[in-house]
Amino acid sequence: MKYLGSKRVLVDVLGRIASAVEAGAAVDLFTGTTRVAQELKRRGMTVTAVDTATYSKVLADCYIATDAETVDEHALAEALAELSALPGRRGYVTEVFCERSRYFQPKNGERIDAIRDRLETHWRDSPLFPVLLTSLLEAADRVDSTTGVQMAYLKRWAPRAHNDLALRRPELLRGAGAALLADALDVVDALPRTDFLYLDPPYNQHRYFTNYHIWETLVRWDAPETYGV
Ligand SMILES: C[S@@+](CC[C@H](N)C(=O)[O-])C[C@H]1O[C@@H](n2cnc3c(N)ncnc32)[C@H](O)[C@@H]1O
Incomplete structure (x- = not known):
């Protein structure tokens, strides 16, 4: 997922440092995409991931709090197939982020609307909810038309936005x-x-909520009023 300050390139080094000091318990206090927390968990540490963003909480519920051993793989595969097959339906995302602005192509906005509605009505109380919602966030990220922050969309469509x-x-x-x-x-x-505390706070005054407001909205599903689009 495209994210300001993401440690995609550094994760291996950070993981090696944590392993070198034989950390058993680790905390990622500004976890963002959870990439660093994932690396620490992959190396066998018991990880706590913290962030103020609700989309980070969903990512952390999926990658950090969910134990892959306990997941019903058959149910997950069926859920992903069912959600993937849903026909698109014009809703908040289509109207606000495809018609009044150009963050997504309408064909994808309609599918995001349909899938997110379905998650709310059918999967809200399931342990698979954060896994399915993470799948939707990551899928939307792969077809957006931004530079990686959501303060603005691109004047010309990003080539990836045309993908399904x-x-x-x-x-x-x-x-x-x-x-x-x-x-x-x-x-x-x-x-x-x-044993190992990783601190990666924001570097400037820009709030992550404004740079990633679409992810916040997709997670909260609260259809906030908009301005300036
Ligand atoms: C530089 S980013 C962290 C990036 C992360 N290491 C990664 O690889 O994705 C900073 C993060 O701090 C979070 N944040 C900002 N203020 C916070 C606070 N007071 N407590 C916890 N998290 C906060 C933001 O939501 C953002 O995700």
């Missing part, structure tokens, strides 16, 4: 972990014993 939205199965990880939707300052003193 495609849900993929997130690469789930084995083991236990925790996801917290919280302010780092509120939870840092109450965290469990930690």
Whole structure:
């Protein structure tokens, strides 16, 4: 997923450092995409991932708090197939992000609307909910028409925006972990014993919510009023 300050390139180095000090319990206090937390979990650590963004909480529920061993793979595959087959239906995303602006092609916006509605009505209480919603967020990210931040869309369509939205199965990880939707300052003193604490706060005054408002809206599904589109 495209994300400001994502440590996509650094994750291996960070993971090696954590392994070198034989960390058993790790905390990623500003987890964002959860990439670093994933690497630490992949290396066998028990990870707690914290962020104030609700989309980060969903990503962390999927990749960090979900133990791949406990997932019903058959049910997951069926759910992804069913959601993928849903016909598109014009809704909030289509109207706001495809017609009044150009973040997604309408064909993809309609499918995002249909899939997200279905997740709300049929999957809200399922342990698969964060996994399926992560699949939708990542699929939408692959067909958006931005530079990677959502303050603006591109004047000319990004070539990837013409592709069809495609849900993929997130690469789930084995083991236990925790996801917290919280302010780092509120939870840092109450965290469990930690061997490795990774701190990657924002670098400037721009709030992540405004740069990633579409992900916030897709997760909250609260159809906020819009302006300036
Ligand atoms: C530089 S990014 C982290 C990127 C992350 N390491 C990655 O690889 O994706 C900073 C993150 O801090 C989060 N954040 C901002 N203020 C916060 C706070 N007070 N407590 C916890 N998280 C916060 C933002 O939502 C954002 O995801």
